[in-house]
Amino acid sequence: MPNHKGFVLWFTGLSGSGKSTISNRLVSEFKARGYNVELLDGDEVRTHLSKGLGFSKEDRDTNIRRIGWVAKVLARNGVIAITAAISPYADIRNEIRADVESEGRAAFVEVYAYAPLDALVERDVKGLYKKALAGEIANFTGVSDPYEAPENPDFTAFTSEESVDKSVERLINHLAEKGLIS
């Protein structure tokens, strides 16, 4: 297995923006290259670490902080920790970046999965936007709950304009240029 510094690949983006699709593809890519990689998605962490938490800002922040802590612990042990939760609040994402990087044992890469809200509403793979716009889902990020886009993400995947293949290829090149993978 390659001997390398671990890092956190932190996806953020609206529901349906492609976080999970790209993340899952990256897991396969990294495994094929012999890296230890772990995908922490929002739902899995809610099951194992945050049962009982709701979707208020406070509870969302707590859930995201827990994902961040686990990702940090993995990354400082040489693992590529990919997170794929919406993580709507910029201050929490920045707090986690600072925490991950504070020990000098791991890097933090913020990846913005971006598509215009219109495109997501139109695509609406899971039918969630329709329900949210009809008022049937409370606290739906981007519709009835805030989403704070990253001001200066390390990487942006333009998921309504480029293919998954293209996003993955560009992101892998970006990580190689930063010296995080070889």
Added chain:
Amino acid sequence: MPNHKGFVLWFTGLSGSGKSTISNRLVSEFKARGYNVELLDGDEVRTHLSKGLGFSKEDRDTNIRRIGWVAKVLARNGVIAITAAISPYADIRNEIRADVESEGRAAFVEVYAYAPLDALVERDVKGLYKKALAGEIANFTGVSDPYEAPENPDFTAFTSEESVDKSVERLINHLAEKGLIS
């Protein structure tokens, strides 16, 4: 760094039985040998993953399951995950063993830090037993809350009879014999 299968070194034992002392020594030993190692103690995990949980059986079980999940995720990525929470209930420890071993990607080693209750009460490093026996601490394991000793631990450290050095030396030999470290 040695290429090896990760494992969970799961300590269990009463307060003051030596779990943290031995664990901290092991962290140094493993690091010196080039392993990735992470110590998850009960207090740290309560801060990061389980704030708000109390000390009822249900809340203790939830806390221990969270430690178990993080330990599993670390171990399946080649890390030595050491846990040093009291973990009083046998059924939860066994559940976590089954979960860790289920994927075939990590081993689980239960380590019983054992000293007779009399010895712990007499030593009472933190003065907690005195308070617990006076009824000043509710749900104190071994005094006012149950402790279920492991029936068949993989290793027992006899901490009132042998030195920390001796426990650490025997445990490291045990792990080497099992092929978990070299």
